Amino acid sequence: MTDADSPTPKFRRRADARPDEVLDAALTLFGQKGYAATSVAEIAREAGISKGAVYLYFPSKQAILEGLVKRAVTPISARALEQAALAHGDLRTALPAILGVIAEAMNDPKVFAVPRIVLHEAVVAPEIAAFYRDAVLNMAMPAVEGLIAQGVARGELRPVDPEMTIRSLMGPVVIHIILSEVFGVTPKGGLDLKRLVDNHLDILLNGLFTPPGGDNA
Structure with a gap:
């Protein structure tokens, strides 16, 4: 069975995982640099996605931190x-x-x-x-x-x-x-x-x- 035939195609699994990837990237950078000194663009680079993609899941940097609190x-x-x-x-x-x-x-x-x-x-x-x-x-x-x-x-x-x-x-x-x-x-x-x-x-x-x-x- 190919990814296209799979009920959870590769691209869809990747999209579903992106919020956690963003949170993992933010957790790393907040720990290294601090919340105030970290930008959304840096979080995007760490997560391997575009800045615009981050905003699809989290409307602001504060929302990312809120996501970390809710998750952990x-x-x-x-x-x-x-x-x-x-x-x-x-x-x-x-x-x-x-x-x-x-x-x-x-x-x-x-x-x-x-x-x-x-x-x-x-x-x-x-x-x-x-x-x-x-x-x-x-x-x-x-x-x-x-x-x-x-x-x-x-x-x-x-x-x-x-x-x-x-x-x-x-x-x-x-x-x-x-x-x-x-x-x-x-x-x-x-x-x-x-x-x-x-x-x-x-x-x-x-x-x-x-x-x-x-x-x-």
Whole structure:
């Protein structure tokens, strides 16, 4: 069977793949040069297509970045919330599941590259921070706040402030990334978000101090 006879001819498969090729090219260049210093023409050259072809799929450079966020980061929030739902309200199971999904995903360099770009470029391009907030944070944070509020209501948790609690939960992850990406302060073993999350959950669920008369296990 020839390409012409195939239900998915070569040229059609190529066209279907182009949005991802554009995103891959943009991810490479944004990581190398930064978002602000990269042009759509450069992205087109990196992707091996014309500048006009890029605009068939993405009307602007910001739309390309939005495409990267939607492809790499937004699904993480959805998976984390799915894991939380599978815990059926048991927060001792739900919280590790949520943070575990985030840590596992961020170990993928292509996934982690996107929040890294947002972090480095948000100061010079506030619209990037606004989009990331709307597409990711505003979806995930209220859902986790709801889990905290439900835990308080059924007596599983002490009467903590759900809004402040979600910030306390995610704060160590965020500052861990900022310390590495902005200040160059990285643990000896590398960023290793799983190691950070495991340590954070241990302190969160078991406390920091050895119980009086207890052991260190």
